[in-house]
Amino acid sequence: MSGAPTREGILAVLRDVHDPELHRSIVDLGMVGDVTVRGGRVDIAIRLTIAGCPLKAEIQRRVTEVVTPLAGVETLSITMDAMTDEERHRLRSGLTGPDRPSPFQEGGRTTVIGIASGKGGVGKSSITANLAMALAGRGATVGLLDADVYGYSIPRMMGVTRPAVAVDDLMMPVEAHGVRMMSIGFLTEEDSPVIWRGPMLHKALTSFITEVWWDDPDYLLVDLPPGTGDVALSLANLLPTSSFVIVTTPQLAAQRVARRAAAMASRVNLPVAGVIENMSYFVAPDTGARYEVFSGGGGALLAAELGVPLLGRIPLEPAVAEAGDRGLPVVAAHPGSPAALALMEAADAIVAAVPRPALSPS
Numbered sequence: 486m487s488g489a490p491t492r493e494g495i496l497a498v499l500r501d502v503h504d505p506e507l508h509r510s511i512v513d514l515g516m517v518g519d520v521t522v523r524g525g526r527v528d529i530a531i532r533l534t535i536a537g538c539p540l541k542a543e544i545q546r547r548v549t550e551v552v553t554p555l556a557g558v559e560t561l562s563i564t565m566d567a568m569t570d571e572e573r574h575r576l577r578s579g580l581t582g583p584d585r586p587s588p589f590q591e592g593g594r595t596t597v598i599g600i601a602s603g604k605g606g607v608g609k610s611s612i613t614a615n616l617a618m619a620l621a622g623r624g625a626t627v628g629l630l631d632a633d634v635y636g637y638s639i640p641r642m643m644g645v646t647r648p649a650v651a652v653d654d655l656m657m658p659v660e661a662h663g664v665r666m667m668s669i670g671f672l673t674e675e676d677s678p679v680i681w682r683g684p685m686l687h688k689a690l691t692s693f694i695t696e697v698w699w700d701d702p703d704y705l706l707v708d709l710p711p712g713t714g715d716v717a718l719s720l721a722n723l724l725p726t727s728s729f730v731i732v733t734t735p736q737l738a739a740q741r742v743a744r745r746a747a748a749m750a751s752r753v754n755l756p757v758a759g760v761i762e763n764m765s766y767f768v769a770p771d772t773g774a775r776y777e778v779f780s781g782g783g784g785a786l787l788a789a790e791l792g793v794p795l796l797g798r799i800p801l802e803p804a805v806a807e808a809g810d811r812g813l814p815v816v817a818a819h820p821g822s823p824a825a826l827a828l829m830e831a832a833d834a835i836v837a838a839v840p841r842p843a844l845s846p847s
């Protein structure tokens with residue numbers, strides 16, 4: 486019998502419990518309040534960053550999981566209350582430090598990729614959501630910024646309905662399927678129209694980049710609105726190390742429109758890393774036969790014209806649309822399907838085509 490648990494022993498295991506959103510030890514974050522031990526009875530006070538923290542149950546589960554197996558623990562009681570403003574402020578300052586360099590500027594550690602197209606509805610958002618998950622599945626840390634402020638679709642595609650929360654003045658991305666996301670959809674009532682004008686748009690994107698706790702991900706994928714214009718300009722200003730991946734469909738007319746997205750990239754002085762052709766062909770589920778539904782080969786032509794690699798050809802597949810509507814991208818919902826396989830290959834091609842910034846030694 487190893488006797489009663491000790492306060493030190495409990496704090497030691499709590500040190501390994503990470504906040505699901507902040508990815509730091511709850512002890513280091515100052516989220517562990519009083520810990521009292523009376524014989525086999527343990528009481529732990531957890532200080533939540535906000536009162537209605539949506540991840541409360543998860544934190545409770547993680548704490549329970551490490552404390553209950555400790556020798557001598559008979560009953561565990563966890564109380565949760567919210568931090569004071571001052572505690573929150575201290576936590577927030579600890580996260581960002583006084584002059585922490587941005588991971589998105591020259592010399593930063595994050596590879597930033599904007600997914601663009603000349604026209605709407607070619608599958609940018611579906612592709613961005615799937616690439617983000619595919620990269621996360623390869624062990625990378627991934628942020629997904631929904632820069633389509635008026636026509637946002639990432640929350641629905643990634644199946645997230647909970648609102649983003651702020652710690653002090655720092656906005657937390659919403660995390661699902663291993664991807665950290667920020668979208669105007671996490672900040673507004675569903676279906677309420679967003680009617681901001683140009684300057685507001687730039688301000689919103691600026692906040693999404695500078696006031697969100699992205700925590701230096703390996704990749705930041707940016708889902709752009711259709712067309713060219715204001716948002717690309719903002720992106721070039723705010724994320725000067727970005728490169729673009731251009732999405733087109735195979736039709737020649739579509740390819741011509743996609744060319745405009747490439748022209749925009751060159752106007753704002755950002756490189757194009759490659760082209761992804763979407764809705765390229767159809768694989769009959771019963772026979773496996775492949776049908777080129779739209780002729781044209783627009784993706785290959787555009788890539789050749791720009792002198793960049795064709796990073797992938799994604800088949801037209803009902804499961805892509807279904808999975809998007811259900812909130813679980815096809816790479817996770819049907820990982821063996823032709824579209825999922827093509828999307829995973831495209832993710833690998835991106836890893837190969839876009840060099841990771843040389844990391845300065847820390």
Ligand SMILES: Nc1ncnc2c1ncn2[C@@H]1O[C@H](COP(=O)(O)OP(=O)(O)OP(=O)(O)O)[C@@H](O)[C@H]1O
Binds near residue numbers: 609611711803
């Ligand atoms: N490979 C595919 N197979 C079948 N359906 C697809 C495929 N790619 C996208 N879709 C569907 O096509 C529609 C448009 O896709 P999506 O919203 O991703 O395009 P978008 O380029 O982001 O559009 P917008 O320009 O409006 O932002 C969606 O309903 C989506 O589910």
Ligand SMILES: [Mg+2]
Binds near residue numbers: 609610611633708
């Ligand atoms: Mg979109």
